[in-house]
Amino acid sequence: MASLPSIVINGTLHRLEPDLRKLSPTSLPAEKGFSYQRSTAAPESFSEASQPLTIQEALSFIGEGSRVEPALYVPLLQQCIEYRSLSETECIHGHIIKTGLREEVFLSTSLVNVYMKCGAVDYARNLFEKIPQRNIFTWTALITGYVHNGQPENGMVVFVQLLESGVYPTYYTLGAVLSACSASYSIEFGEQVHGYIIKFGLESATSMGNSLCSLYSKCGSLELSVKAFGRIPDKNVISWTTVITACGDNGDADLGLRLFVDMISEDTVPNEFTLTSAMSLCCSAHAFDLGKQVHSLCVKYGCDSSLPVRNSIMYLYLKRGELDEARRLFDSMETVSLITWNAMIAGHAELMDMAKNDATAHKSGIEALKMFRRLHRSGLKPDLFSFSSVLRVCSGLVALEQGEQVHGQAIKSGFLADVVVSSALVNMYNKCGSIDKASKAFVEMNTRTLISWTSMISAYSQHGRAKEAIQLFEQMRLAGVRPNHVTFVGVLSACAHAGMVSEAQHYFNVMRNEYGIKPVMDHYACMVDMYVRLGCLESAFDFVKCMAFEPNEIIWSILIAGCRSHGNMELAFYASERLLELIPKATETYVLLLNMYVAAERWQDVSRVRKLMKDEKIGVVRDRSWVNIKDRVYFFRANDRSHFQSDRMYELLEDLLERAKRLGYVPYKNADVSDDEKEEKAASGSTLHHSERLAIAFGLLNMPKGAPVRVVKNITMCRDCHSSAKFFSILTGREIIVRDSKRLHNFKDGRCSCGDFASEEPPF
């Protein structure tokens, strides 16, 4: 028995499937409703019919016998494509056999095409095999059909068969094969096809060049894509649009924008496709001024009423933070698409992340959730984009309950099978402080990408579970996934966390030698952090000296924190003043310095720094925390007494602090940098309570007994609150999770997942 034809695509052998002997009509797609309207393209003989025709009536017009004109079938077959009607196609097929026209190759080819368009791949293939005088059109119809039905590999195998049988491909055949290569991301096969295109003298055809440009981009090679674009002698709008989009897809928005500018200066008129892409590039490159100009071009060329263009303009407004403008545009749109909703949700999610954890962030997040609900009500079904974005929103809000609801919806809708959605889910559980749920979601994923592995490794690291992080990293390597620089940040920070010096050094070398990844500041920061945590200040400084570049803010702040916790205050002050020079506008650096001088009771320096802050017009810090309980959110300021439960909260805090002191809690002194003068005065004399402590108290009072308390804080947690929260977790027997602007703190049984090293670093 002759073996089935096969080729190697992306390193795996593909045989032409299915096996023809196993054909069955059971797995066919559902038909759309079918009724004949009089076709405008119908030949004369139909023109008298005024009522819709049944297929039998339509076929009876064609008649039977030897004088049947084959072209009469054409409009009927076109109707079959339009209605995706397999049964009608079979009737016509039968009629063709009866009238003895099965020898007519163009009709057989047409039938192959129609079967494919109806999704009946097996039927098409079976027919193809029975056509003895098949020509290049028949071959091309088969290839195109495979690509259309999501079986590009089969299309490529057929192409090889075609070449072996000595038939010359046409322009259309090669175009179809290029689509197949694109759809299966097969760059090697694509390059071979590229060779055939040159061989058959078609490389100067604009559309061939466009297809090649698109192919290389889809396969991830921007370089080859741009080269293919460069070789097109007569570039049209589509050529330009393809290469500009290719830049965006491959992460080089700046190049894409340069090409767009080139295109405009060459007087090529952009259309809605080009402008939509260009607008999107402006969003990702944060080139907002250019974005405004592109917007003008949209108006100039009359493209501003196109829905995709409007979506991208709206997204640009959102990215610029012009919420009212975005909203106005959104409200003015008479029709919206799913992408409109998704852009709205994603835009707000991005604003939320940019604003870190403050009240603005919260507002954006809530707005995004509202949009997600409205999307539901609008009757459209959320897709993987909607789910990814809304999960990101739940992460940002630490909205575990909403996140779990979305989890359920994602399962029901089937979109959880998507890697991006399931990665976002893992991330959501992690950011909400539920490492176990994150891990469960990770294990349940059916496919994992570099990003999924990396985010789970980092999650373990953030929760202080170094061993799991390292184990997972090794599993990832065994799974054949190549780590990148971000993965190593996760691994190294896990080692640093657990003080695993030799492991850290090992992985640092693995990164450089085995994977050829050059360490950047982030990786050095992990190493320095590790030495500092162990109290090896000298090793830390030595390591810094070995770096090929000047220490940045991150390195300085690690050193400062290390010096403080190991009592080397002179060095800490020195480093802090250097840090201040490096970035004089960072509010939290001043606060750090201020608190250090307060703790050292160096009052002259305290007033010097306060004066500096005044001179530099550094605003006071807005200390804000909030808690989600059920569907409501409760905000707290430092020393907040405006709350309806204030009395009970302060009572609880006093009691807890008193009992904590008996267990060994020693309060740290903080400089008061509250922005609420009245509150400050009211609180003078009594203990100063930062917002997170009030939020924790509120959470303890209002969450169900034993349930974890989840707090979000807009700046980094101070030492005193951090220390007291550890005692609270012992005294109440509850888990307390505080996500500040920098990291996650999971307090449990008197310990914090951050490894007690997080207090009062500047927020970098």
Next chain:
DNA sequence: CGCTCATAAT
């Protein structure tokens, strides 16, 4: 042959 929206970090 070309379009807009989605996931990881000290």
